[in-house]
Amino acid sequence: MTANTNWKKFSAETTQALFVAVEEDDLVEANISLPQQIDLECSPESIRDNYALCLQFWEDGFSRCELLQLVNGFLQDPQLAAATRMRYKYIRARYKHLRFAQQLYGAPHRANRLFHITTVVLGHFQDAFRNGNQKNLTLYGNLLRLLLSKPVWSSVRYALRHTRLESAQGFITYRQEQMRQLQTLIASPALTGHQFHDVRKIVSRQVSFYDTLRSIDPDNREARQISRFLAAINGLMGDRHDVMVADKLAGGDIYDRPAILDIDIRQRLELLLARFPLSYSQPAIAAGR
Structure with a gap:
């Protein structure tokens, strides 16, 4: 897509909904799971709207x-x-x-x-x-x-x-690449602080996507469900990351030593990978090509 300068403006209710979603993006809910398969389809219009809301959220x-x-x-x-x-x-x-x-x-x-x-x-x-x-x-x-x-x-x-946006198919491909990186990162039972941080960044990007989707479309139950599932992972990892950062600032070496990934975090990540269609390919028409 070409760079856009005319961004859609959303209501105060929508930006407030995003504020609430972002505020909740590290809350751990025990009984939240995922749909049997995550739908990756996302139209060019949805990509534009999502970016526009995130830009407005920052500017306003x-x-x-x-x-x-x-x-x-x-x-x-x-x-x-x-x-x-x-x-x-x-x-x-x-x-x-x-x-x-x-x-x-x-x-x-x-x-x-x-x-x-x-x-x-x-x-x-x-x-x-x-x-x-x-x-x-x-x-x-x-x-x-x-x-x-x-x-x-x-x-x-x-x-x-003046950000140039990705195509619909390119967006799907990027998300699949992110999940493959996640798969590679957690293949080892122990992760360094740097690897742990890389895993959390991938999860955080995905939860931000679903936070934005659910804010624009409050009736999108799947977006809310996935948002809450990813937020639980984000929260569990965030607690551990805060401990590692505090130790590093105090001169410790926890961040640099490989550590076994918490079983609760690992099981949730493995379920995410199992439900994420890594071979999915959007039809050319839907991708706007």
Whole structure:
């Protein structure tokens, strides 16, 4: 698809539904399973709508000045109130969701470089004030001041609004490739911290896709079901990842040592792979070719 600059605008109810979905994307529900087979079909219109909602979710959720004020506030006092920390967390979640959208729906399947760097640095900055690491707080805070400067912000926003989207068939192929990577990663009983993080990134991209689908179409029961199943995996992995990050910041080596993948996580991942049609191919007409 060609780059689009005329993006659809959604109602406040739809963006709020996405906010709720993103807020729930690490909640673990014990009794959620998957459909017998996951339907991969996704029209070009759906791809455009999904990206448009993710872009609006980011653009309308905060201002550059607000985020910069939060960064400066944490630099002055890392122990800011819980409500302020939560506001920062919500803004970072909007960055992460749009980064997933660029990776999913953009033809290159990677985020804009500066946008990706900003999202990563926002995470490192959050880890620093959560864990009381003053050195990293100063380092990443100063980086964010640069990344949130007006010239960089304008350049990034322009790039985000001029994203070239993937075709319907290309989107299916990308998702299948992601699942094959997941299959390879969990073939070993033990994973390093880096491999564990790679698995979680694949799961997080997929849960973001279904979060967006269910927000645009609240009656899509399958999207909600898959969203909740993937969120459980995301949540279980997130708890473990937080432990590894805290240990690494404290000088430990848990992140670098291979560890057995939790059986609950493994079983859920194996079920996902069993229900995901890796040989699926969308008809040429439906793919818009």
